[in-house]
Amino acid sequence: MKPVNIFKSIPSDLEEEFTELITQNENIRIERIVSKGHTSPASGWYDQKEDEWVIVLKGAAIISFENDGDIKLGAGDHMNIPAHTRHKVKWTDPESETVWLAVHYQGITD
Amino acid sequence: MKPVNIFKSIPSDLEEEFTELITQNENIRIERIVSKGHTSPASGWYDQKEDEWVIVLKGAAIISFENDGDIKLGAGDHMNIPAHTRHKVKWTDPESETVWLAVHYQGITD
Numbered sequence: 001m002k003p004v005n006i007f008k009s010i011p012s013d014l015e016e017e018f019t020e021l022i023t024q025n026e027n028i029r030i031e032r033i034v035s036k037g038h039t040s041p042a043s044g045w046y047d048q049k050e051d052e053w054v055i056v057l058k059g060a061a062i063i064s065f066e067n068d069g070d071i072k073l074g075a076g077d078h079m080n081i082p083a084h085t086r087h088k089v090k091w092t093d094p095e096s097e098t099v100w101l102a103v104h105y106q107g108i109t110d
Numbered sequence: 111m112k113p114v115n116i117f118k119s120i121p122s123d124l125e126e127e128f129t130e131l132i133t134q135n136e137n138i139r140i141e142r143i144v145s146k147g148h149t150s151p152a153s154g155w156y157d158q159k160e161d162e163w164v165i166v167l168k169g170a171a172i173i174s175f176e177n178d179g180d181i182k183l184g185a186g187d188h189m190n191i192p193a194h195t196r197h198k199v200k201w202t203d204p205e206s207e208t209v210w211l212a213v214h215y216q217g218i219t220d
Contacts, residue, residue: 001181001190001191003189004188005187006165006187006188027138027216030163065111071113076117077115078113078132080132103138105215106135106137
């Protein structure tokens with residue numbers, strides 16, 4: 001058993017957003033995401049069948065919610081995104097890496 | 111929907127270790143833990159029926175594993191602790207807060 005550091009081993013080429021599986025089973029999926037100016041596609045929304053808890057560990061991002069407008073997240077900010085809450089990533093800091101942790105989990109109502 | 115910052119709203123009185131539920135359902139439980147010199151009881155081990163993924167977001171800690179010895183965790187270090195992996199928190203920094211995030215989740219084998 002050996003710890004891994006969430007801020008290290010970041011690919012130098014971030015032309016594409018980087019998503020890495022940390023652990024998963026049939027109930028949850030924990031991912032590290034590294035963005036650098038990446039956003040969701042300009043049109044459409046994420047509409048997920050699972051709940052998602054997300055935290056920005058480094059950097060900054062703005063998530064747009066269809067029904068709640070824009071929410072800016074800085075280092076340490078976390079929120080729960082219930083299933084089928086339509087949202088998109090509107091902005092991430094283009095100057096430095098934004099490191100996210102996302103926990104996708106099956107909701108009670110699914 | 112409003113984000114909460116994991117590094118803020120830390121109780122000034124940390125005589126006891128502080129554990130706070132962030133979100134849960136029947137499959138997972140996400141907790142914030144704030145330690146300041148706190149450790150597990152001197153005798154015995156944690157022997158959990160659920161898997162646990164843990165990350166130190168700030169501060170420093172040492173987890174002792176019955177079969178793997180001591181593992182030191184600093185800011186950003188994370189690891190998965192499978193169910194029934196006997197362990198204890200041997201040390202946390204007594205000088206400043208250590209902020210942990212723990213995701214307890216039901217394993218496939220449970």
